[in-house]
Amino acid sequence: MNYQNIIVEAEGKIATVIINRPQSLNALNSQTIQELSDAFSELEADKNIRAIILTGSGEKSFVAGADIKEFSDFGTAAAEELARKGQSILFDKIENLSKPVIAAVNGFALGGGLELAMACHIRYASENAKLGLPEVTLGLIPGYGGTQRLPKLVGKGFANELILSAKMIPAQRAKEIGLVNEVFSLEDLLSKTKELATLISQNSPLGIAKAIAAVNLAYTNKGFETEIKSFGELFEMEDKKEGVAAFLEKRKPSFK
Template sequence: MSYQNILEEIENEILTITIDRPKKLNALNRETILELHRAFKAAKDNDEVKVVIITGSGEKAFVAGADISEFADYSPKEGKKLSADGQEKLFDYVANFPKPVIAAVNGFALGGGLELAMAAHFRIASDNAKMGLPEVSLGVIPGYGGTQRLPQLVGKGRAMEMIMTAGMIDANQALQYNLVNHVTSQEELMELAMSLAQKIMKNSMVAISTAIKAINANYEDGVDGYEVEVKGFGDSFGTEDFKEGTSAFLNKRKAEFPNK
């Protein structure tokens, strides 16, 4: 599939999606959001893709934010539609993606960039990463899930401070806040992402997909996450992966999951 603003590469069943607008510090415009949606949608149906890594091109930025020039003159109605469409097409889509999504954060992840990273299932960062939600400095609030996901990850008080001050935190502070899982050098960032993806793929992808759904259910209003877990646990007993995993364990051999 041909794209203007993103690059794709599949290697050993790992899809790397790179946002490629380096002159704009990989800022998200409507076209890039739509291309990312198309890329994730294609990956969902591609049996050759087991894990997705999302990152930004160049050394300066993962995604430095949204492309403000696109919506500076929007009306309230247009602003609401911008937020709703973006959440549906990309941010919620990534958060609920049935395959693992790792954000490899290199450089700036600000505004919509941090919101995209937070939508991923977990994050790793290079030691030069800077993260923040500076929207209130523009007279607006985060509109792609930032007010919801940041408190879930770092706690209410820290999220309030980060959003109210519009400030940035560095990679080590992000690690301390539990916003990222690992910090490494920029040179080793993708190597670490690949290593984590390979560890994930040794396990049942069917079970992982079910686990993603169950974990996310804990954060959905009106949904009993325990019930989702019970159902997912029970459903697992009907999969070929369960038969293979238990057989391998009992026979003291390495499991070869069919991912069915």
């Protein structure tokens, strides 16, 4: 399949999916989300592929966030549908894929970008990576699983600190709190990620599929539905309108 916003490469049993929107720091828009969904469906069906690496093009950004211009004028219903569809066709799909997906976080992983990395089964990061969930600066909350996956990875305290402060943390701090597994130089990131993918690809694919499913069952709850509804409701609020306007106008928001 031909893609406009992503590149899919296969080498032996390992596939690499590269988000390729360098002009926008690989920000996620609806087309990119759909292309990623299609690519992961194809790779899951490909019996030759045993492990998948997900990364961003260039040296600055994994995914800098969602494409805010695309949803800046949404209301509650449209925002809920945005979050629900994105979760269904991409974020939940990655988390529940029968083949392991390793995020190679090469630079900024913010908002939807960090949520995308958290949906992956394992995260490696480069030393220049910056990670964060800045949604509250827009009068919103993470809408692609951030409020659910982050506490499971780092605990409730660190999750609240990151979400409520909207601050970015460096890769080494992310490793300290369990948000990423390992940190490497930018030059070594992809090769080290491929080493792990190669190691995994030598193991039983059926055993790996069952292990992924079993691990995921340890974290089931109904919080995703609450997140989706809250995300949608905030789109009708003045804080969201001010936050998004300030972002687009490149100024600091003034919340009332």
